[in-house]
Amino acid sequence: MKALRYFGPRDIRCESMDDPRLESDRDAIIKVDRCGICGSDLHIYHGQGFSEDIGFCVGHEAVGEVVETGRGVHGLRVGDKVMISAAVGCGACPSCLAGNVANCEVGGGACYGLSARLQGCQAEAVRVPAADINARKIPEGLSLDQALMLTDSLATAWFGCRNADIAPGRSVAIVGLGPIGLMAVECAKLMGASLIYGIDPVASRRNLAAELGAVPLDPLTALDTVKEATQGRMVDSVVEAVGSDPAIHLALRLARRRGAVSVIGVNQDKRFDFPMGRAFGMGLTFRIGTCSVPEEWPALIPLIQSGRLRPERFISHTMALTEGEAAYALFDARADGALKMVLQP
């Protein structure tokens, strides 16, 4: 089949590779209808990925059709349209049985497309392990594009907002307005935020945030503006959706006493200069991590079904899988209004 494969920094190409095959009774093979490029795929693209492997298929966001199932799969049938969780659990340990796959006690933290260990889904087909847990039939009323947003990015934005203790009446700052940050603006609003600051150096992204109801701010002036507007109280909840050290530092400065800071941007720093004394004086809560995607679905699915969330509008480009190389370049350059990039095999 055709697949986007990693051959080195800025060298992801659409090449042939072996078709995926069932490796266990609980696997399913999914023919991919649509797959997405995620901001965290750019880490790999830049050669700052999570493995030394070469040639593996990348990508961890996809929807498609079941074409084959192992004998131990009972919730899915050939022909079902499914959405695949970017987080992968064993499906048998207590954590997974309770829906918390990111906390899987067996394969903790597994994800498609990070190495040759589990091939990615920017391809014509993908193998899903423990398919009853890691994929789900697309619920009635959801389009393929909407379901695709549920496989990772919308779920992550939602999780990041929950981790920031956003609640009705609270004020919020979102640091970073890529697709996930913009969706975090939407999520914060839906959770009842009274006021949302949207912070990004790119003016076009700030404009999008403003259209969603956020107060747009440039990172350079954000701190002073928020300080003045709140008479020094700062904001209740901060979501960092960048992953860079400066962005986390800004997030920590934006939070009020007893405020909460939630980091969902991928950060691999081993020695971040954490302002411990100040955090002690302020009484901060700091949360960081990735989400157990299906755990967020029960809240998100009805919100999409009823039209209150419309994540598909953050899709800026839909291209052919064979154009994947160009799609990565475009996304990396933030060119042409690139937000969510979708590929079709």
Place this chain on the structure above:
Amino acid sequence: MKALRYFGPRDIRCESMDDPRLESDRDAIIKVDRCGICGSDLHIYHGQGFSEDIGFCVGHEAVGEVVETGRGVHGLRVGDKVMISAAVGCGACPSCLAGNVANCEVGGGACYGLSARLQGCQAEAVRVPAADINARKIPEGLSLDQALMLTDSLATAWFGCRNADIAPGRSVAIVGLGPIGLMAVECAKLMGASLIYGIDPVASRRNLAAELGAVPLDPLTALDTVKEATQGRMVDSVVEAVGSDPAIHLALRLARRRGAVSVIGVNQDKRFDFPMGRAFGMGLTFRIGTCSVPEEWPALIPLIQSGRLRPERFISHTMALTEGEAAYALFDARADGALKMVLQP
């Protein structure tokens, strides 16, 4: 001064009575700018009040200006514009100190205008006990009308929604679309409800609910419609804002397994036929009661300030205090689109 006084069923008149005077160092006298008529005032109007007293001043919703304070009042000054909490606490017991005045261990459940014990505020002036706790300076950016809605009705609607465990993604039914029920629709939406059913026998009120985004239903067909629409699952959260037995029965039938039913309509039944066996099978949560008004203010104030909640739009009539008799009759008849009735001394 002039005041609306209760002289018997359907006999509330604007008459003279003694001006209020400080009775304790912690009291304040407030010159009333605006006061509201609440649905629960109709219980008194119908002669089904909470005391045998005659001649007392009615009403428990008001905003106004501080004209005199006792020496023990330190948070308010003469000239301050304030909103008065409909729930009244002693301000000194542990519950009150923590903001939970409805749970006051001294004067538990005290309220203006229920008897001669504490005169009401549909008058030119009112005495506020423990004024530091029971009144608050109107926050910057709030109009008098907005502040008036915070003194009772919006706070009650919000509390009722919280008691129904409304959370992002949940489905909701609001039974009863008077001013509080309509505000509950607004609150449920702001708390992230995916879908809201608004149920009332009066078509004009259903239309208002529909404008707010609810699915309007007549009580006669509500059960069947919800059953079909949800394939028998019913809704996650139900708020009852009527107070009648049939409305509570309907609310109990609308909730799904493990759903929550919240009653904020005033109900004085001593022997309600509770379907215990069915509730056991369904695993219901049932909450009932009145709110500690100031407890709800920290969430509500910023939502009004930022424009996300606009409770003043539920004010249908603003009349003179001297027209109080006519205002009660109009409100009781639900005539002329009567929703929130506001009186100005």
Place this chain on the structure above:
Amino acid sequence: MKALRYFGPRDIRCESMDDPRLESDRDAIIKVDRCGICGSDLHIYHGQGFSEDIGFCVGHEAVGEVVETGRGVHGLRVGDKVMISAAVGCGACPSCLAGNVANCEVGGGACYGLSARLQGCQAEAVRVPAADINARKIPEGLSLDQALMLTDSLATAWFGCRNADIAPGRSVAIVGLGPIGLMAVECAKLMGASLIYGIDPVASRRNLAAELGAVPLDPLTALDTVKEATQGRMVDSVVEAVGSDPAIHLALRLARRRGAVSVIGVNQDKRFDFPMGRAFGMGLTFRIGTCSVPEEWPALIPLIQSGRLRPERFISHTMALTEGEAAYALFDARADGALKMVLQP
């Protein structure tokens, strides 16, 4: 095989019946090592069961050994010692996948031994549907007796305490001191209750509660005693573990303003005289229902492993399955200090 079968009121006998067989790929057959008689089995014993069937096998609490599995079972192997959840889910709907089997959208409320629909487990063997969800390997360090208590009664006591909003520092009343009520005393203590009242008409059961640290009270004097001891404040959390109307009425009177009342006793009343007006004035929370057993296991298993909970001490009798008839009579008469009755095939 031998099994306890229901032939009419007070007529449960150990008779032969067909061995259970796999009916689906996801079933498992468990050879029963130990099974328990539950207080709710007495409803069936008294002829007030949940079906008109005759001859079905009763019982819903058992541990044993896997002797056969369908091809779709992947978490259990022949030879595994397992505990079987009294609550039974389909294992495939979203509720079940999240661990909430009592909320199963397919077979909602299914339970062993209530009718011929799903044969009970007071037998030599039992068929477990969706075995990956409805049974679990007994965790390291747990005895068979401890595991047996986890299949229903301890989980129910725990759930009942959670539903009463018990938290560190709160005062608690447990109404009914059968095995589940006594375990609720233990659970409330472990959840940090400052003070626990144990209420039962049977002196020996009150004595057991007192040994566990509760203040023992007779139902006849409980209300006055609590009123005096708390200067009228009453208690924060009440758990009703009887199921009778008078016990629920007592529970409702024992709760303080904004208190919580949790009913876990099985009650099938269609018209319980609920004191609605009083509940409104008090601002009560009322919860009722049965538990999703495996949902409670993550908290309970480590507490038994570390010795903080020792539910096996509530086992008063261990008898042979063939003595089941006598065991039922003994338990029904509360004779011979009967608490938890265990049967061994």
Place this chain on the structure above:
Amino acid sequence: MKALRYFGPRDIRCESMDDPRLESDRDAIIKVDRCGICGSDLHIYHGQGFSEDIGFCVGHEAVGEVVETGRGVHGLRVGDKVMISAAVGCGACPSCLAGNVANCEVGGGACYGLSARLQGCQAEAVRVPAADINARKIPEGLSLDQALMLTDSLATAWFGCRNADIAPGRSVAIVGLGPIGLMAVECAKLMGASLIYGIDPVASRRNLAAELGAVPLDPLTALDTVKEATQGRMVDSVVEAVGSDPAIHLALRLARRRGAVSVIGVNQDKRFDFPMGRAFGMGLTFRIGTCSVPEEWPALIPLIQSGRLRPERFISHTMALTEGEAAYALFDARADGALKMVLQP
């Protein structure tokens, strides 16, 4: 009056200073019956305090008798025995009115005995601002010593455990077994922890933790031991009660995936090397700060009254105020089994 005053590093002496006087209508003067030396007083003792002032009175833990009140104080009377909150709020802002004095919007973070701004309470008398909020009559049934422990250290231990998300069934590690750490062991047990590791380099303190039911560990081997005992899962909740960088690093290593780390030890580091990449992979929650003392009282008071918490047993020495210099030296040296040091004027 006599008071312990700071004159420089390791130079705290009992000297005369002016008696405190009312500075506002809302102040009260308290004649000190007993005061405590806190671990954080050692920072000042070591010359690493929070101000450049010289000669100010130190100490922030005291109980005593009201000897004078301003006219605006209504909850306290001359002769009342009171406990004084170590955290000091203005008593008028919304945060304070809700009980959250550490979040006071006016005097945020004020505390006795940190500078000349607010004189300490290791003295014969102390002025308490906003006395209705910052002091409370000692509840019935509490001894002076028990009340003294509520003014800071027990409240802090409790707060630290809450911040670590300790809940029934969770495993816990307490890093640092000074008086607050040992009390955290007690609190964690009361909150239902299944297993508690107590970690300290001092053997005598480990022994005390073991007597309280903890598994004692030396910091040097703690990580490996916990790793092995939990098969690599680590613990659910970690409380750091030291304040040093190595202790926080250890705490961060001890937490499991999605675990919570709570820091209550005073740390003033500006550039702590936070392992951001690892925290991201683990999905940690990190909380740090000081407690709003009176906020913790509603849970703690009944637990002491009923005998479930006995914080007075952590008092190792009761000495005269005039022996304060020796008491500091003893405490600093951890000599003679020094834990909680109490001084009597």
